[in-house]
Amino acid sequence: MSPPRADPAAKMPPADRRPQQRGSAVIAAMLVVALVAATGSMLYGRMDDWIERSALLRDKAQTGELARNAVDYAGSLLAADATRGPVDSLDEEWARQLPPLRHESATLRGRISDLQGRFNLNNLRRDDGRIDDRAYAAYRRLLLSLGLAPELAETLADHLGSRPDGTRPAAAEPGQPLRTPGDLKRIVGYTPAVLARLQTHIGVLAGQQPVNVNTATPEVLAAIQPGLSLAAARVLADGRRSLPFRDSSDFRNRLADPGLPASLVPIAAGSRHFLVDIEVDREHARSRAVALLQRPLAGRQPILLWLTLL
Numbered sequence: 001m002s003p004p005r006a007d008p009a010a011k012m013p014p015a016d017r018r019p020q021q022r023g024s025a026v027i028a029a030m031l032v033v034a035l036v037a038a039t040g041s042m043l044y045g046r047m048d049d050w051i052e053r054s055a056l057l058r059d060k061a062q063t064g065e066l067a068r069n070a071v072d073y074a075g076s077l078l079a080a081d082a083t084r085g086p087v088d089s090l091d092e093e094w095a096r097q098l099p100p101l102r103h104e105s106a107t108l109r110g111r112i113s114d115l116q117g118r119f120n121l122n123n124l125r126r127d128d129g130r131i132d133d134r135a136y137a138a139y140r141r142l143l144l145s146l147g148l149a150p151e152l153a154e155t156l157a158d159h160l161g162s163r164p165d166g167t168r169p170a171a172a173e174p175g176q177p178l179r180t181p182g183d184l185k186r187i188v189g190y191t192p193a194v195l196a197r198l199q200t201h202i203g204v205l206a207g208q209q210p211v212n213v214n215t216a217t218p219e220v221l222a223a224i225q226p227g228l229s230l231a232a233a234r235v236l237a238d239g240r241r242s243l244p245f246r247d248s249s250d251f252r253n254r255l256a257d258p259g260l261p262a263s264l265v266p267i268a269a270g271s272r273h274f275l276v277d278i279e280v281d282r283e284h285a286r287s288r289a290v291a292l293l294q295r296p297l298a299g300r301q302p303i304l305l306w307l308t309l310l
Helices: 014-082 133-145 152-160 179-184 192-198 218-225 230-242 248-255
Strands: 097-102 104-113 275-281 284-296 303-309
Touching: 014 104, 014 275, 104 303, 133 152, 133 218, 133 230, 192 284, 218 230
Parallel strands: none
Antiparallel strands: 097 104, 104 275, 275 284, 284 303
């Protein structure tokens, strides 16, 4: 058996190993410094991200609060308008597009729309859960005037309630009123293109509500009044700019033929339900508030029915 081989390093004097040890220590120190520098850079980057995110959250909260305050201001405008009389028309202060307003570093824009100037889709549903024939006919007329399929009225009616004879389509769920226009997305045929076409002509309010003939679109006027063509409805809409309708009787008296049948849905010259749409732009954030206000008796602040912050 050959003798064990000697380890050369073991024979090396201690003084000869010191340069290698010092070199290893220097390399290790350099690695530690590089790691600390990289970690510090990463932490600073994360801190910058955190600061920026905090600023965004702060600005978003502030723009949201400004939007809520603007909704309150819109309610004050509507309350003040109610003290001037029961008629609501498009020449009044509340109906004007608000110019951009500056508040510190934020810009506010907004408008108020009369939802009773639109066709309330829940008018198709009576209190007993059955479909109202006259409102159903008015909605079909509106769809036709907008170039949409009249069958959309049938699919909506199937969602809302029972047929006039009390029956329901096979396998249909119990009828229920709409809560928001967004509910239409779940109904067959109501595609994004259809909803975009309907947007300024329809609304969703609880129960059956009268249509304000002072703010309704010509298409809605022609839909709710049998015998009134779209061309004649546009003439009426032009005339009400300078002389709003005082009441439903005044509307009928100004028809080309006062002997036309009664309107298919109730009509009025004033409103109680208004949609408020506010946008707030800030340096780092944007907020939008959409609210439905119900105006009670004259002089009282409107009731907030719902508010959505976007």
